[in-house]
Ligand SMILES: Nc1ccn([C@@H]2O[C@H](COP(=O)(O)OP(=O)(O)OP(=O)(O)O)[C@@H](O)[C@H]2O)c(=O)n1
């Protein structure tokens with residue numbers, strides 16, 4: 001069985017507001033993206049890693065990330081305008097023999113191998129699996145004027161993270177359908193949901209944060225210091 005991992009790292013990190021893209025910022029002595037790659041690089045069941053980066057960052061990434069940190073066999077692919085476009089470019093670059101694809105955000109460096117492997121095993125059973133955590137806050141749906149419309153039952157609410165794992169033909173079809181329909185989702189499981197297919201959710205970790213704004217870097221540093 002062939003497994004490909006797509007690491008989406010072609011964003012600009014506008015909300016981080018740093019001088020360089022946030023995936024290249026230092027976190028405890030090495031770039032964020034290197035922490036992420038380290039986890040996937042060590043998983044024996046993964047046959048290929050596809051790293052999707054900004055088209056103007058390919059050279060930098062090749063010399064400063066891949067060569068400097070001695071990663072071998074990682075495929076570099078240029079990203080697109082939206083995260084979804086970047087993932088699609090990664091999907092098209094997968095080995096045609098691929099059976100399962102693991103999709104992960106480059107800026108979730110605190111993921112661990114156990115969760116990735118559990119998500120892969122779950123996708124082998126159900127075809128599609130997303131890692132998530134139960135929400136801790138009460139969530140309100142608010143109208144455009146700032147008034148509460150309703151309060152969904154918290155017992156049914158999960159905050160979805162990555163990795164998300166799929167049978168390769170299923171996720172390729174889901175992305176192609178979304179492109180035909182000009183639909184842009186904020187994750188990959190929603191594209192599969194739109195095909196009417198089931199997605200199994202498994203519990204991940206509250207530590208698997210997406211580094212989005214400066215305070216997330218402080219939180220990640222403190223988790224890694226433990
Ligand atoms: N066109 C894009 C946009 C995002 N991503 C990746 O998707 C992940 C999650 O996205 P997000 O945290 O939103 O990153 P940015 O788009 O960089 O952040 P911002 O929205 O603040 O600019 C990141 O690893 C990011 O690099 C990508 O590969 N291609």
Ligand SMILES: C[C@](O)(CO)[C@H](O)COP(=O)(O)O
Nearest residue numbers: 083105160161162186187210
């Ligand atoms: C895919 C994702 O990480 C799931 O939580 C998230 O939706 C990406 O969000 P973005 O900030 O819109 O790229």
